Amino acid sequence: MIEQSALTQLARIVGKENLLTTPEDLACYGFDATPRLGRWPDAVVKPGGPREVSEILQLANREGFKVVPRGAGNNLSGGSVPIQGGLVVQMNRLNRILEIDTENLTALVEPGVVTSDLHAAVEAIGLFYPPDPGSMTVSTMGGNVAENAGGLRGLKYGVTRDYVMGLEVVLPSGEVINTGGKTVKNVTGYDLTRLMVGSEGTLGIITKILVRLIPKPEAKKTMLVYYRSLSDAAETVSSIIAHRIIPPTLEFLDNVTVRCVEQYIHAGLPLDMEAILLIEVDGPSSVVEEDAEKVVEVCRQHKAAEIQLSRSAEDSLRLAAGRRAALPALARIKPTMVLEDATVPRSQVAAMVRQVQQIADRYGLLIGTFGHAGDGNLHPTIVCDERDRQEMERVEKAVDEIFRAALELGGTLSGEHGIGLSKAPFMTMEMKDAGMKAMVAIKRALDPNNVLNPGKMYLDDYAAGHGARGEVLSAAPHGSVLGSGF
Amino acid sequence: MIEQSALTQLARIVGKENLLTTPEDLACYGFDATPRLGRWPDAVVKPGGPREVSEILQLANREGFKVVPRGAGNNLSGGSVPIQGGLVVQMNRLNRILEIDTENLTALVEPGVVTSDLHAAVEAIGLFYPPDPGSMTVSTMGGNVAENAGGLRGLKYGVTRDYVMGLEVVLPSGEVINTGGKTVKNVTGYDLTRLMVGSEGTLGIITKILVRLIPKPEAKKTMLVYYRSLSDAAETVSSIIAHRIIPPTLEFLDNVTVRCVEQYIHAGLPLDMEAILLIEVDGPSSVVEEDAEKVVEVCRQHKAAEIQLSRSAEDSLRLAAGRRAALPALARIKPTMVLEDATVPRSQVAAMVRQVQQIADRYGLLIGTFGHAGDGNLHPTIVCDERDRQEMERVEKAVDEIFRAALELGGTLSGEHGIGLSKAPFMTMEMKDAGMKAMVAIKRALDPNNVLNPGKMYLDDYAAGHGARGEVLSAAPHGSVLGSGF
Numbered sequence: 001m002i003e004q005s006a007l008t009q010l011a012r013i014v015g016k017e018n019l020l021t022t023p024e025d026l027a028c029y030g031f032d033a034t035p036r037l038g039r040w041p042d043a044v045v046k047p048g049g050p051r052e053v054s055e056i057l058q059l060a061n062r063e064g065f066k067v068v069p070r071g072a073g074n075n076l077s078g079g080s081v082p083i084q085g086g087l088v089v090q091m092n093r094l095n096r097i098l099e100i101d102t103e104n105l106t107a108l109v110e111p112g113v114v115t116s117d118l119h120a121a122v123e124a125i126g127l128f129y130p131p132d133p134g135s136m137t138v139s140t141m142g143g144n145v146a147e148n149a150g151g152l153r154g155l156k157y158g159v160t161r162d163y164v165m166g167l168e169v170v171l172p173s174g175e176v177i178n179t180g181g182k183t184v185k186n187v188t189g190y191d192l193t194r195l196m197v198g199s200e201g202t203l204g205i206i207t208k209i210l211v212r213l214i215p216k217p218e219a220k221k222t223m224l225v226y227y228r229s230l231s232d233a234a235e236t237v238s239s240i241i242a243h244r245i246i247p248p249t250l251e252f253l254d255n256v257t258v259r260c261v262e263q264y265i266h267a268g269l270p271l272d273m274e275a276i277l278l279i280e281v282d283g284p285s286s287v288v289e290e291d292a293e294k295v296v297e298v299c300r301q302h303k304a305a306e307i308q309l310s311r312s313a314e315d316s317l318r319l320a321a322g323r324r325a326a327l328p329a330l331a332r333i334k335p336t337m338v339l340e341d342a343t344v345p346r347s348q349v350a351a352m353v354r355q356v357q358q359i360a361d362r363y364g365l366l367i368g369t370f371g372h373a374g375d376g377n378l379h380p381t382i383v384c385d386e387r388d389r390q391e392m393e394r395v396e397k398a399v400d401e402i403f404r405a406a407l408e409l410g411g412t413l414s415g416e417h418g419i420g421l422s423k424a425p426f427m428t429m430e431m432k433d434a435g436m437k438a439m440v441a442i443k444r445a446l447d448p449n450n451v452l453n454p455g456k457m458y459l460d461d462y463a464a465g466h467g468a469r470g471e472v473l474s475a476a477p478h479g480s481v482l483g484s485g486f
Numbered sequence: 487m488i489e490q491s492a493l494t495q496l497a498r499i500v501g502k503e504n505l506l507t508t509p510e511d512l513a514c515y516g517f518d519a520t521p522r523l524g525r526w527p528d529a530v531v532k533p534g535g536p537r538e539v540s541e542i543l544q545l546a547n548r549e550g551f552k553v554v555p556r557g558a559g560n561n562l563s564g565g566s567v568p569i570q571g572g573l574v575v576q577m578n579r580l581n582r583i584l585e586i587d588t589e590n591l592t593a594l595v596e597p598g599v600v601t602s603d604l605h606a607a608v609e610a611i612g613l614f615y616p617p618d619p620g621s622m623t624v625s626t627m628g629g630n631v632a633e634n635a636g637g638l639r640g641l642k643y644g645v646t647r648d649y650v651m652g653l654e655v656v657l658p659s660g661e662v663i664n665t666g667g668k669t670v671k672n673v674t675g676y677d678l679t680r681l682m683v684g685s686e687g688t689l690g691i692i693t694k695i696l697v698r699l700i701p702k703p704e705a706k707k708t709m710l711v712y713y714r715s716l717s718d719a720a721e722t723v724s725s726i727i728a729h730r731i732i733p734p735t736l737e738f739l740d741n742v743t744v745r746c747v748e749q750y751i752h753a754g755l756p757l758d759m760e761a762i763l764l765i766e767v768d769g770p771s772s773v774v775e776e777d778a779e780k781v782v783e784v785c786r787q788h789k790a791a792e793i794q795l796s797r798s799a800e801d802s803l804r805l806a807a808g809r810r811a812a813l814p815a816l817a818r819i820k821p822t823m824v825l826e827d828a829t830v831p832r833s834q835v836a837a838m839v840r841q842v843q844q845i846a847d848r849y850g851l852l853i854g855t856f857g858h859a860g861d862g863n864l865h866p867t868i869v870c871d872e873r874d875r876q877e878m879e880r881v882e883k884a885v886d887e888i889f890r891a892a893l894e895l896g897g898t899l900s901g902e903h904g905i906g907l908s909k910a911p912f913m914t915m916e917m918k919d920a921g922m923k924a925m926v927a928i929k930r931a932l933d934p935n936n937v938l939n940p941g942k943m944y945l946d947d948y949a950a951g952h953g954a955r956g957e958v959l960s961a962a963p964h965g966s967v968l969g970s971g972f
Contacts, residue, residue: 148673154671158670162644171920175920177921177924183861183863184863185863186898187903189913189917189943191681192921198677216730346670375671376670410668412672414672433661438661445927445930457675
């Protein structure tokens, strides 16, 4: 609970018009894009700058309420759900692109800038900001940094982390730090910039972001390739890399996903293929033509059933439409969608997809798998009905096995969505005791009162002595909050 | 002091043959490549694996001695100097390339692998590990990671940090953590990998390193370009980038450096030029030709006095010889060389070089400036004589002003050499109070007994209440240890 006196002070800090407390407002900030997780905050504020954020955090430390930063709220792991109540700090008033420096190739933005707005602004002058999370038309840069968002171009261009050069961050204490800068090289002090990237709002609230830009690739060519056999598709992926071509995009859809997509968009996709690859190459025009030819040749060698090649930008969009429709297409099938982002080394993609299919069979579930084959970042997506208790039990078991499979194949729990609440119970599987201890020590060092985004990333649970997976299941915040607050 | 009983235990842990305690041995480990800094350790060990490193650190915590990890000892900021005595942990027995994974494009190496050995191993099979610190033929991968080493290719390819995918690290407590992995995307937990990169051996001892590889560029072209005016050279740099060409190498030598180089290698370099640029473009052959033509055109537009273009790999080496000789050429002039790596945004390179020249004039010093113009990472190098007390006082003042100038131009204290001891007194200029506090909090959280590489990065001084630059000067470890132990 936030005391009335504290609410009065919050109104003074951000202005009355930027403090929300009605049930209608609180309901809107009680969930994000993650299914089955929610709790109303006690209040919501929309600060206008770092000084206000700093005052809010100082007040929170004094008054003992919790603070949960929020961007567009399209998080997929419950990261922006105020699971212990308290104050949601909605950052989208800070939405200016402050500078695009064409000499140093940097952009300075506020956290509320929508990712695709930054894309448009820099591409208009021949520059390029590569990270392109699936939600880029709604997601904000602050959220992208807090979650270290990935996207379709990760294989060639890397992820958000690889483009953040500096940050202005309000620490949990309310102190403001500036990290990094416009120099390509900077080794002064610990890398606080990258400690903040992907810390999911648990270590600081980001108020300014300096990102690196690169020249916009001159040309691009898109290919859609059908395979009767999953193994052939996987071997194509490895073989393209072995030919020393690194396509920005190398996407995969399995048969279940293709069927759902075809039902949805009627694009004439074949229903008897085990896998479809969407491949894009980019770069100088001459290289793109050459690379595209080589890729086509490799696909043929690996028994591609059909290859469609783009001849125009429109063509590219048309070919990519199926992949872009994967998520909504799966979402239509049943009321609930449990979307994971278990990630494996590229060489293990086929093995992972097969294991997911076996898990689906074993638990009688419909799981569509699609995602970024090139960087091993897969999205096994379980379509289910949260009102069906028995089915949801099977879903939980399947999710557990999917994570185990990914880790056994040398992978990770999360490639790009973050841990938040939904993957918290699985953290010790990957981080082990020593890793969790180190994380908890860092969190306590910077946030001794645990003011900022508590309950996330399994930090509190681990600190409270929940070590092993077994203990956790019964006491998981994940399990205990289903539907609460709604 | 390390007690005799602790030495006995160390001998048991690493084997007698890997424990060094004679004065002859200790003298060798009492300094690194940084001038004017040194102190003998009490003992040196050469562990054979992570388990031994872990036992060493556990012992150090129990017995209260300090531990300083060391790679090739070619650090330029005093990072590997055991400034409080204790135990040097020499990591070069661990020097195996454990795996080159051609499918996932990764290499797993031990910390003692020499950087250029890794280059050779991966280039032999068409792959590429871009970071190329100047000392790459002696430096080790562990040292590169601990210091986040840069090099000549930073502008296009980034630095060590951009290639580290995962680490095995022994924490100060002796616990072993594994961070990251072979997946391109990984957002599980805090980015402990990059917290360790550049932490200068203060947060952990690295025992395994997983790095990302890329395909080896097909072709390369080298240009050596002479300028009568420094401004023209600087404008060329900006103009190349404005033409959306990102050369891997864009190096700069000022007139002082060119004169010293010519005295040394007699390559026929002109002595009346204000600046020389060494430019390399790489990529697919067709693109390289095109880019080289564009670069030549840009150089002409900006009044280049002469342009030499490589026609072969031998030619490339010949053209680069002057740049590679810069450091030894300056080192010959006088007995002491104070080499800095103050770094500014690329757009400020000309302003920075001019300020360094003014500082040199003001203090009657000879300062040669060379370095990585493309990424703003300059090496103003003061040639002096440490026996000349008066001159050294002027050197200290000049260094102070160089750092101030870099920071005022939006730069950083260190682009690639690290803070260590030599730049420690300047830390608060850049990190400010809140940044130093955050660093100290993290250090204490992971190393409560301050066992690992104490006295570095200004952490202890800041924790002891030395806040401002003024207080520090008189009590700096930098000042107090000149020549001690020798």
